[in-house]
């Protein structure tokens with residue numbers, strides 16, 4: 001501990017000690033105060049809240065192991081930072097950048113207000129492989145298509161190597177008057193209580209930097225080999241499961257990139273995985289350049305799409321009771337664990353926006369509330385991609401058939417049997433179309449809520465009106 005003028009390290013979506021450029025900078029300037037502000041102006045989904053509780057607890061624990069602590073404040077970001085800066089006599093405040101419109105606006109306000117008081121404020125690149133403005137077309141404009149963007153990224157060479165955690169950082173003494181406004185993670189009320197629906201999340205996930213690296217190491221040891229082919233099969237544990245760790249910044253994309261690249265030495269599986277990590281950057285770069293991506297169609301002609309209003313169909317989709325096993329398995333996996341396999345995310349999103357003709361924003365809102373990796377960039381970006389209204393989107397007329405998608409990517413029905421146990425007894429030939437089983441058709445499992453051919457024809461007719 002030290003009582004000379006400190007720097008405030010303002011943690012946000014970067015809840016880690018290693019490869020944290022802002023923290024590294026703060027520690028090199030002198031004593032550090034570590035701060036997290038829980039601001040209601042940045043609403044979180046239920047699953048994200050559950051994760052954040054664990055994430056803050058682990059970060060506080062990790063800091064205390066080094067003689068520091070995480071100061072947690074609840075309330076308006078600007079007011080909280082200003083107040084704490086005054087209380088501790090901070091000379092500077094540092095953070096890693098965010099790319100959403102509201103976040104950028106708040107960060108700019110905070111920076112201006114601090115500078116006006118003579119307090120240095122500095123932002124760092126800590127959450128992307130490259131900053132959005134570093135990858136541009138020859139004309140200096142944003143890329144609208146992933147493949148040329150990814151080629152441009154690769155032409156830049158490897159992203160910056162990750163930084164170590166600060167070596168024996170010095171932590172500032174936080175005066176007791178400031179302590180009165182600090183809260184514990186429990187006091188933020190992030191955990192569900194009545195009812196406690198988080199049992200499945202607890203069974204599957206452990207937030208924190210240590211758990212992120214354990215998962216990354218296991219992925220490199222066991223799964224990266226074969227990733228390019230196995231990643232499409234939801235019954236296999238073939239993907240990394242790193243998405244919530246990247247979402248909350250327990251691990252940085254640069255750490256992931258360098259660790260996997262070093263292990264894979266450029267083979268096909270490694271290249272495929274790194275390009276997926278690239279999609280994350282591309283989604284954030286798109287949000288940076290098109291700030292209303294979360295609410296507005298990137299292709300304005302879709303503003304005229306005649307979306308339906310059908311609360312019963314939406315509820316059936318949310319609850320995994322559509323009568324289509326691959327859809328229901330995915331939605332139940334999401335509800336139970338806060339995560340869903342990427343292939344199944346695409347199929348359930350296509351079903352909602354095409355067979356049910358419901359607005360992608362309704363689906364994105366449900367994902368935002370239920371995903372532990374819910375992300376202001378990746379979530380709407382991918383919804384717009386599937387719905388056809390994204391920049392580099394799958395065409396609207398590409399409509400996934402949930403039966404053939406199930407047969408192709410879950411051929412033995414293992415994934416469906418795990419999440420839809422009431423049809424587990426069916427033979428493989430009916431597992432993706434249980435209504436065809438005749439007298440063996442399971443009771444208690446719903447009949448299909450929409451006819452596939454009819455829903456497809458309705459979707460195409462709607463699209464042709466644009």
Ligand code: FAD
Nearest residue numbers: 239240241242243276277279280342345374375378379382
């Ligand atoms: P891996 O296959 O191991 O990939 C490694 C990492 O690459 C992921 O952790 C993720 O950070 C990134 N990545 C992979 N695919 C994508 C992609 N298509 N777009 C952006 N990043 C990607 N991902 C989120 O992180 N948050 C979301 O809110 C989100 N919403 C989605 C909504 C829809 C409708 C769809 C189709 C996809 C969405 N994705 C989202 C992308 C993808 O489904 C998840 O990133 C992936 O399933 C996470 O599992 P993993 O970590 O095992 O992935």
